[in-house]
Amino acid sequence: MGRRIERGGVVVTAELPTAKLPTAELPPVIVGAGPAGIRAAERLVAAGLRPVVVDEAARWGGQIYRQPPEAGGPGGGFTRPKSALYGFEAGKADAVHRAMAAIRDRVDYRPRTLAWNCEAGALDLLCDGESLVQPFSRLILATGATDRVLPFPGWTLPGVFTLGGSQVALKFQGCAVGRRVAFLGTGPLLYLVAYQYLKAGVEVAGVFDTTPFAVQARAMAGMLRDPSTLAKGLLFVGWLRAHGVPVHNGVRPLRAEGTERVEALAWRYADGREHRVSCDAVAFGLGLRSETQLADLAGCRFRFDAADRAWLPERDGAGRSSVAGVYLAGDGGGIAGADAAELAGERAAFALLEDLGRPVDAARVRELDRRLGGIATFRRSLNAAFPFPADWAATVADDTMICRCEGVTAGALRGVARSGQAREINRAKALTRTGMGRCQGRMCGATAAELLAQALGTGPDGVGRLRAQPPIKPLPVAATPSPLAGARSGREVA
Amino acid sequence: MALLQRVAEQGRRVVHFTLDGRPAEALEGDTVLTAMLTNGERLRRSEFAGSPRAGFCLMGACQDCWVRTEEGERLRACGSFIADGMRLLSEGEWGGGLSGEGSS
Ligand SMILES: Cc1cc2nc3c(=O)[nH]c(=O)nc-3n(C[C@H](O)[C@H](O)[C@H](O)COP(=O)(O)OP(=O)(O)OC[C@H]3O[C@@H](n4cnc5c(N)ncnc54)[C@H](O)[C@@H]3O)c2cc1C
Ligand code: FES
Numbered sequence: 037m038g039r040r041i042e043r044g045g046v047v048v049t050a051e052l053p054t055a056k057l058p059t060a061e062l063p064p065v066i067v068g069a070g071p072a073g074i075r076a077a078e079r080l081v082a083a084g085l086r087p088v089v090v091d092e093a094a095r096w097g098g099q100i101y102r103q104p105p106e107a108g109g110p111g112g113g114f115t116r117p118k119s120a121l122y123g124f125e126a127g128k129a130d131a132v133h134r135a136m137a138a139i140r141d142r143v144d145y146r147p148r149t150l151a152w153n154c155e156a157g158a159l160d161l162l163c164d165g166e167s168l169v170q171p172f173s174r175l176i177l178a179t180g181a182t183d184r185v186l187p188f189p190g191w192t193l194p195g196v197f198t199l200g201g202s203q204v205a206l207k208f209q210g211c212a213v214g215r216r217v218a219f220l221g222t223g224p225l226l227y228l229v230a231y232q233y234l235k236a237g238v239e240v241a242g243v244f245d246t247t248p249f250a251v252q253a254r255a256m257a258g259m260l261r262d263p264s265t266l267a268k269g270l271l272f273v274g275w276l277r278a279h280g281v282p283v284h285n286g287v288r289p290l291r292a293e294g295t296e297r298v299e300a301l302a303w304r305y306a307d308g309r310e311h312r313v314s315c316d317a318v319a320f321g322l323g324l325r326s327e328t329q330l331a332d333l334a335g336c337r338f339r340f341d342a343a344d345r346a347w348l349p350e351r352d353g354a355g356r357s358s359v360a361g362v363y364l365a366g367d368g369g370g371i372a373g374a375d376a377a378e379l380a381g382e383r384a385a386f387a388l389l390e391d392l393g394r395p396v397d398a399a400r401v402r403e404l405d406r407r408l409g410g411i412a413t414f415r416r417s418l419n420a421a422f423p424f425p426a427d428w429a430a431t432v433a434d435d436t437m438i439c440r441c442e443g444v445t446a447g448a449l450r451g452v453a454r455s456g457q458a459r460e461i462n463r464a465k466a467l468t469r470t471g472m473g474r475c476q477g478r479m480c481g482a483t484a485a486e487l488l489a490q491a492l493g494t495g496p497d498g499v500g501r502l503r504a505q506p507p508i509k510p511l512p513v514a515a516t517p518s519p520l521a522g523a524r525s526g527r528e529v530a
Numbered sequence: 531m532a533l534l535q536r537v538a539e540q541g542r543r544v545v546h547f548t549l550d551g552r553p554a555e556a557l558e559g560d561t562v563l564t565a566m567l568t569n570g571e572r573l574r575r576s577e578f579a580g581s582p583r584a585g586f587c588l589m590g591a592c593q594d595c596w597v598r599t600e601e602g603e604r605l606r607a608c609g610s611f612i613a614d615g616m617r618l619l620s621e622g623e624w625g626g627g628l629s630g631e632g633s634s
Contacts, residue, residue: 104539116539197587201587214534440586440592475593478592
């Protein structure tokens with residue numbers, strides 16, 4: 037049985053490690069069993085260590101290589117082969133899955149386990165309602181990313197889902213988010229998921245890309261350096277057009293229409309021409325945003341990254357953060373895609389081993405550094421091909437809800453900026469509750485920064501960084517909020 | 531009419547649950563979100579003008595998919611699996627997940 041303790045402002049009944057191990061003997065801990073976390077674990081195991089691998093999901097694979105629920109019971113489970121689930125990436129998915137299977141008995145794997153806090157050399161974990169304090173001396177954060185979104189009228193209507201979520205529905209559940217789906221936003225996922233839906237037999241009402249065609253065409257030239265990716269991108273667009281799917285560039289959404297669910301998407305071109313397309317679902321995303329909360333709570337220093345238009349934990353080329361013993365790998369430290377995540381995971385494990393004074397394979401380290409360098413170039417061209425629509429925030433009407441959790445409007449946030457009450461994002465959060473709700477700013481953070489910056493006549497780097505607070509995701513009732521915590525954070529946790 | 535449409539993996543075992551008191555069917559391996567949205571159009575009504583919500587990210591990030599059971603339990607629908615005999619609610623306005631809200 038556990039002891040009642042306060043962690044991160046939350047009172048939990050937690051299992052505490054009984055005997056305090058000398059720090060040097062603590063196993064390294066990896067958060068995230070996606071491509072980055074798995075390759076890191078593999079490298080640590082090869083060096084004779086037994087890492088703890090924590091992931092909230094029930095199975096390993098991460099976002100891109102997410103596995104369907106375990107086939108179980110009579111009547112059969114999920115049966116689609118990897119070729120159907122992962123398409124061109126099936127080989128890579130299989131390799132990553134196998135890598136984890138091969139080391140399964142040499143890692144302390146903790147599926148269905150959320151790391152909800154990080155302080156004083158220990159992570160707070162929650163698994164099946166039980167809290168556990170996991171001390172560490174070395175920590176690799178491979179926490180990945182989720183969709184980046186901006187609000188538009190109607191975006192909370194049933195039928196509007198993120199692009200990633202629309203892909204999860206298909207890959208993980210064999211479901212489409214609607215019968216006739218409009219794909220809105222920008223980024224490689226926009227075309228990829230539209231293509232996957234069309235292949236699955238779902239009607240695609242159109243692809244509505246915020247990026248002007250001329251910008252994209254220019255940037256494509258840079259992507260020629262990576263012929264495989266370019267070929268894939270062209271294939272998706274070509275396939276969509278060949279199947280009669282309208283592809284529109286330079287689009288801004290006006291609203292998702294409907295009362296109980298989506299019935300249409302109204303949109304306009306940059307020149308103001310308005311259009312409407314009937315659909316019963318909108319899949320929407322503007323690239324990805326890194327999951328950085330644990331790095332924040334671990335005390336890592338952040339810097340504003342102009343390419344990702346976000347505050348990211350500082351890391352050196354090997355993945356070392358500003359905190360000794362804490363490493364960052366994969367999309368959780370900055371968006372670079374799945375191949376880079378695998379390389380960065382392995383590289384961070386090498387850094388950890390170097391810091392432990394263990395011998396490392398210098399030739400392999402050089403190879404990883406070289407390949408990670410190449411990906412940085414490709415990432416720049418991707419960002420050029422699918423730029424963040426920087427003018428969007430200015431056009432969000434005052435009555436548009438920007439925070440799904442707390443119901444805060446764009447006008448409320450602009451109000452505290454214009455009145456001079458808030459010149460910084462955490463102050464705006466305290467005054468308006470934007471970013472204070474259950475999602476902790478995952479859905480509204482980008483919007484709040486853009487709106488505030490625009491109202492104050494500065495850039496998103498000029499309004500500060502939304503600070504993470506434990507628990508980084510709501511905990512179920514078993515963990516009870518401390519009376520102190522409510523006062524301190526101004527919110528309750530359930 | 532259902533929000534989500536099944537397009538694959540339909541050979542799984544049928545699971546029986548209730549949605550707002552009415553009997554409903556899902557498939558083994560469905561999340562609570564999939565089970566509810568292949569049978570209906572929303573997960574709950576939010577406290578903001580009673581507007582319907584049906585989740586958003588499906589990957590545990592937005593926290594917009596919290597639902598209630600008849601027993602008063604709260605579940606994050608995209609991260610919980612359906613089980614035989616579950617009694618789920620999509621009626622009633624509440625904020626989702628936070629203590630105190632909507633329990634009356
Ligand atoms: C739906 C989706 C589809 C994508 N498709 C592509 C694609 O086709 N091609 C491409 O190049 N990129 C794609 N991406 C980008 C993708 O993020 C990366 O390519 C790749 O998955 C990054 O690997 P990673 O190991 O860094 O993180 P991820 O694969 O995201 O893995 C991170 C893991 O960490 C776990 N985790 C995070 N925080 C916690 C916590 N606090 N406690 C416990 N566990 C935690 C998560 O459950 C997850 O399993 C996609 C992203 C999304 C969201
Ligand atoms: S739908 Fe976003 S957390 Fe469940």
